[in-house]
Amino acid sequence: MVVSSAPGKVYLFGEHAVVYGEPAVPCAIERRATVEVEERDDDALRVHAADLTLDGFTVEYDSDADVQPDVDVAPGLIEAGVGYLNGAAEQAREAADRPDAGFEISVESTIPLGAGLGSSAAVVVAAIDAATRELGVELTPREIAERAYQVEYEVQDGQASRADTFCCAVGGAVRVEGEDCRAIEDVPTLPFVIGYDGGEGDTGELVAGVRSLREEYDFAAETVETIGDIVRAGERALAAGDVEELGRLMDFNHGLLEALGVSSRSLDEMVWAARESNAHGAKLTGAGGGGCIVALDETEEAETALKYTPGCEQTFRAELDTDGVRIEEA
Numbered sequence: 001m002v003v004s005s006a007p008g009k010v011y012l013f014g015e016h017a018v019v020y021g022e023p024a025v026p027c028a029i030e031r032r033a034t035v036e037v038e039e040r041d042d043d044a045l046r047v048h049a050a051d052l053t054l055d056g057f058t059v060e061y062d063s064d065a066d067v068q069p070d071v072d073v074a075p076g077l078i079e080a081g082v083g084y085l086n087g088a089a090e091q092a093r094e095a096a097d098r099p100d101a102g103f104e105i106s107v108e109s110t111i112p113l114g115a116g117l118g119s120s121a122a123v124v125v126a127a128i129d130a131a132t133r134e135l136g137v138e139l140t141p142r143e144i145a146e147r148a149y150q151v152e153y154e155v156q157d158g159q160a161s162r163a164d165t166f167c168c169a170v171g172g173a174v175r176v177e178g179e180d181c182r183a184i185e186d187v188p189t190l191p192f193v194i195g196y197d198g199g200e201g202d203t204g205e206l207v208a209g210v211r212s213l214r215e216e217y218d219f220a221a222e223t224v225e226t227i228g229d230i231v232r233a234g235e236r237a238l239a240a241g242d243v244e245e246l247g248r249l250m251d252f253n254h255g256l257l258e259a260l261g262v263s264s265r266s267l268d269e270m271v272w273a274a275r276e277s278n279a280h281g282a283k284l285t286g287a288g289g290g291g292c293i294v295a296l297d298e299t300e301e302a303e304t305a306l307k308y309t310p311g312c313e314q315t316f317r318a319e320l321d322t323d324g325v326r327i328e329e330a
């Protein structure tokens with residue numbers, strides 16, 4: 001039996017634009033998905049998931065059975081969850097050259113599901129690490145990131161960048177531009193405050209929405225390019241340790257995401273609550289449509305303001321996690 005974990009992430013800058021080759025800077029946070037994998041005697045896959053902000057589900061199936069577990073969450077999320085784990089198991093079988101390996105997989109996560117904090121990437125990365133180790137193969141974080149990207153790409157019908165999976169495999173702050181993925185060194189302390197509206201966005205649908213706006217209007221395509229400019233300015237602010245400037249650029253980035261139609265009333269309300277409490281800046285994180293915002297504030301004020309914001313279900317601080325995927329138990 002092997003247990004591995006991987007962190008969730010927030011986007012400091014660049015979600016959506018990264019899909020079209022602009023750079024993005026996601027940062028791993030100290031909220032983790034933990035995956036336990038045990039090899040089975042047969043070739044089946046049995047998945048048990050707890051704490052995925054749902055009541056938990058168990059589903060047993062072989063690779064081609066089409067089983068729908070009976071739980072009270074959006075079927076899309078369950079389908080995706082099962083798809084991600086199926087994909088992770090497939091990657092481990094391939095890496096270990098054991099096409100018939102079966103697994104018992106348990107998932108526990110403190111990362112809200114589908115909320116822009118990279119829950120699926122963390123689950124896939126931790127599952128690939130645990131399953132390959134269980135079969136006696138050790139992959140580097142970069143190799144795991146690449147395999148996890150292949151899984152996300154498939155489950156999300158090609159609407160995925162390498163940002164989530166690379167960030168959560170290597171940890172810390174990273175820069176992703178197309179296939180070029182690298183760690184960012186010497187990051188200043190980033191006082192992240194997260195607000196969560198309890199909802200979730202459909203990543204595939206939101207990405208498709210931006211894609212069609214971009215095709216229809218030149219100014220939407222330019223908006224995507226401008227997000228790239230914000231990311232490059234953000235990288236300079238990060239290198240200079242200028243947290244105030246980072247906040248200003250986050251505000252700008254949120255405005256452009258809003259213009260591209262991927263924000264929502266509750267995300268905007270949380271962003272404004274954080275801004276009005278003198279946070280350095282605030283923006284939605286991830287695909288949008290619902291889910292989480294991230295603000296920069298070293299005081300208690302943004303967190304307190306978010307607590308009293310209608311539509312904000314949960315608020316918490318999150319430190320940058322410099323650890324990527326790691327083994328917890330073998």
Ligand code: PMV
Pocket residue numbers: 014015016017018019114115116117118119159160161162163164203207285286287288
């Ligand atoms: O909501 P998340 O954590 O799945 O992030 C999606 C980020 C996008 O840029 C919209 C898509 C991608 O794969 O980069």
